[in-house]
Amino acid sequence: MADRTALIEEPPSGAAAPPGPPGRIARAAALPAGLLRTARPRQWVKNVLVAAAPAAAGELAAPGVALRLLVVFALFTAAASAVYLVNDARDAEADRAHPEKCRRPVAAGQVPVSAAYAAGGTLAVCAPVAAALLCNAATAVLLTGYLVMQFAYCVALKHVLVVDLSVVTTGFLLRTMAGGVALGIPLSRWFLITAGFGALFMVSAKRYSEAVRLAGLAGATRPLLNDYTAGYLRFVWQLAAGVAVLAYCLWALEADGPAQGALLPWRQLSMVPFILAVLRYAVFADRGTAGAPEDVVLRDRPLVLIALAWAALYGLAVAGL
Known part of the structure; x- marks a missing residue:
C-alpha cells in the first residue's frame, strides 16, 4: 500500500515540475x-x-x-x-x-x-x-x-x-x-519663431479638442480646462497658426530668388505645402479632433502627402538643384 502511495505521489522520471502559482509569470512580465x-x-x-x-x-x-x-x-x-x-x-x-x-x-x-x-x-x-x-x-x-x-x-x-x-x-x-x-x-531667428508658434498651434489645438470632446468631464480629467473657454483656445490656435505661417514665409524669403545654378526658387516654393499643411491640420483643430497630434499627422493621408511635397521642395533648395 505504501508503495502504491509513493507511486501516486512521485512524478514519473523526466516529468516537468509542477507549475508555480497561476499568473506569477504573467504578473512578472506585465510590469x-x-x-x-x-x-x-x-x-x-x-x-x-x-x-x-x-x-x-x-x-x-x-x-x-x-x-x-x-x-x-x-x-x-x-x-x-x-x-x-x-x-x-x-x-x-x-x-x-x-x-x-x-x-x-x-x-x-x-x-x-x-x-x-x-x-x-x-x-x-x-x-x-x-x-x-x-x-x-x-x-x-x-x-x-x-x-x-x-x-x-x-x-x-x-x-x-x-x-x-x-x-x-x-x-x-x-x-x-x-x-x-x-x-x-x-539657429535662425525665423526658424525658432516658426517652430515655436507651430508648436503653440498644435498644443492649443489639442487643448481645444479636449475642451470640446470632454465637455462636462473636463474638470475631472484636466481641471484647468474649466478655466479656459473654447472661444479663447480657438483664438490661440488661430493666432499661432497665422504667426507660424508669416514667420515661415519671411524665413523662406530671406534668400532672394533661386540659389546659384538652381532651376527654380525651391525654398520659396516650399511655402505652398507649408501653408497647405497648416490649413489641413486646422480642419481637425476646428472639428475638435486634434486631441492626438501624432495620430493626425501620421494617419491623414493628404497631410502626409503634403509633408512629403514640402520635404522634396526643401530638399531641392538645400541641394541647390
Whole structure:
C-alpha cells in the first residue's frame, strides 16, 4: 500500500515540475510591459524634431551627423519618457475619471505608482549625464532645463492659465533646438519663431479638442480646462497658426530668388505645402479632433502627402538643384 502511495505521489522520471502559482509569470512580465506603455512609444515620433535644425541648415548629409542625431533622439526619448512616468504616477486618480486615460497602466493598476516614480527618476538622472558624456555640455544643460521645466509642469505649472500652454510649447521648441545645439549649428531667428508658434498651434489645438470632446468631464480629467473657454483656445490656435505661417514665409524669403545654378526658387516654393499643411491640420483643430497630434499627422493621408511635397521642395533648395 505504501508503495502504491509513493507511486501516486512521485512524478514519473523526466516529468516537468509542477507549475508555480497561476499568473506569477504573467504578473512578472506585465510590469516591464506596463512601464514601456507608460513611456509612450507612440509619442517618441515627436523627438524626430531634433533633426529640424540640421535639416533647415542643410547639414543632414554631413559626415557623422546622422549618428549624433540618433544619440540626441535617444536622449530626448529617455527624458520625455521620464516625464511621462512621473506624470502618470501623479495623475493616476484623475486619469481613472478619463474615458481613455483610465486604461493607462498606472491608472489601471498594472504598474505600481512607486515603480513609475523609480523608473522615471532613473531616466531623468541618466539622460543629462549621458548627454554630457556623448554630446556636449550645452546639450546636457538644454536637456536638464527641459526636465526641470516638465517636472515643474507636472507638479504645479499645469494648473496655471496660459503658463501651461507655454511650458508644453517650450518643450517642443527645445526639441527643435537640440539637434542644432548638439552639432554646434547656429539657429535662425525665423526658424525658432516658426517652430515655436507651430508648436503653440498644435498644443492649443489639442487643448481645444479636449475642451470640446470632454465637455462636462473636463474638470475631472484636466481641471484647468474649466478655466479656459473654447472661444479663447480657438483664438490661440488661430493666432499661432497665422504667426507660424508669416514667420515661415519671411524665413523662406530671406534668400532672394533661386540659389546659384538652381532651376527654380525651391525654398520659396516650399511655402505652398507649408501653408497647405497648416490649413489641413486646422480642419481637425476646428472639428475638435486634434486631441492626438501624432495620430493626425501620421494617419491623414493628404497631410502626409503634403509633408512629403514640402520635404522634396526643401530638399531641392538645400541641394541647390
